[in-house]
């Protein structure tokens with residue numbers, strides 16, 4: 001498993017500095033120790049003769065857990081609260097975290113630490129639980145869930161952050177004492193000491209020992225559920241890539257994503273963002289990437305003319321807008337439809353792109369509060385150029401047949417292509433979700449195929465590379481319907497990328513990849529209704 005970034009924290013989170021090292025299992029040199037029994041030093045044994053403090057150069061606190069701090073370090077407390085909310089209330093970490101950071105008044109440095117700890121522990125949960133299962137004397141599901149969350153935070157600090165081992169241990173035990181109780185703190189202390197016996201690479205070597213199934217190995221190594229690894233491997237092969245890329249792909253899911261920005265064409269600029277240190281985007285026109293922290297201060301963000309949007313999302317929207325409608329029957333301004341518009345990211349970009357040509361965009365969204373987000377997203381675009389329809393997209397084809405020149409179906413999907421942005425979602429998603437989504441995805445695409453005018457084009461898009469919600473959906477829908485042709489989606493994406501730099505391949509569908517393109521794993525099929 002790989003992690004990126006890192007915040008140096010000493011005991012109690014302050015004072016000590018460690019050399020910055022990135023990569024799996026890196027960073028705990030010096031007092032943190034690396035690997036069991038490598039150092040000299042005096043080895044201690046407990047009353048049962050078991051060796052304690054293996055790797056004697058470590059400096060664990062000599063104090064019993066009951067004598068250690070009762071105060072929880074605020075940054076670790078924030079991470080703990082978020083993990084608890086994710087597990088107990090089905091909360092989204094990216095929504096809960098900023099609120100918790102504000103409530104505990106963390107400064108920028110502590111906020112960075114809390115963010116890395118929270119997201120790292122959530123992403124790494126699969127690997128960390130496998131490590132913990134080797135260190136706890138009972139099945140993990142018999143632990144108090146709060147204790148398990150605290151252990152996960154401890155393991156992430158020990159195995160993947162540049163936190164000295166003694167600080168990770170003392171502070172996690174202190175957190176447990178303060179928020180759960182003295183009893184569990186002894187257990188946490190004992191378990192985390194066992195974890196310190198190896199670094200991350202050492203633990204992974206132990207976990208995968210004797211395994212031969214590459215899916216199971218990759219799942220443990222990169223902390224993904226096996227069914228997702230299997231789906232990713234299939235998708236790589238289906239899109240002509242080498243299956244050995246799976247390691248790079250899964251590692252990309254574990255890296256902290258940079259924020260991508262887009263300036264709405266004709267309405268916004270990147271100037272403020274670039275002045276704040278954003279880098280101009282390499283792939284999408286009018287885009288930038290920003291890793292400098294809080295972007296909400298930028299005036300363009302407040303005005304809605306500068307938006308946070310993954311480059312992959314920008315490119316699929318631009319590909320639909322840019323495709324040639326050679327067989328279109330009328331000469332007037334085009335009618336565009338965004339069938340599944342909420343919260344409106346692609347809607348705003350499409351509306352802005354179409355502005356100069358007098359395009360009218362209808363944005364459909366069935367969920368009222370999400371439809372309201374679409375209206376907000378469209379705020380900077382003149383009102384006469386768009387309409388928000390609140391309704392079921394499956395009805396549009398029947399109610400408005402052959403009415404639109406370009407239709408975007410950004411279908412509800414598992415979101416497996418954006419796991420790096422939603423740290424908990426890989427554990428929340430289940431294969432059964434695909435069963436529920438499959439009919440809806442087919443019905444929405446069918447509705448779009450009815451709603452598109454002869455010569456017009458439908459873009460079927462998912463933020464998932466899973467075959468069941470991508471090519472399988474498009475193949476099924478087109479099998480039953482003559483009169484449609486699939487366009488070269490890769491060529492359409494290349495055509496709208498800066499200098500054709502994207503290199504999305506060629507074929508009846510295109511798949512973008514985090515480890516190749518630096519985007520979310522967006523899927524695109526372009527389907528033309530024959531004139």
Ligand SMILES: C[S@@+](CC[C@H](N)C(=O)[O-])C[C@H]1O[C@@H](n2cnc3c(N)ncnc32)[C@H](O)[C@@H]1O
Pocket residue numbers: 313339340341342343344345346347364365366367370391392393394410411412413444
């Ligand atoms: C992947 S999201 C769309 C993201 C959006 N295009 C953007 O770029 O911001 C899918 C959307 O489809 C909506 N949806 C769910 N069921 C739908 C239906 N029956 N008809 C139309 N939209 C639906 C969901 O509420 C959700 O807002």
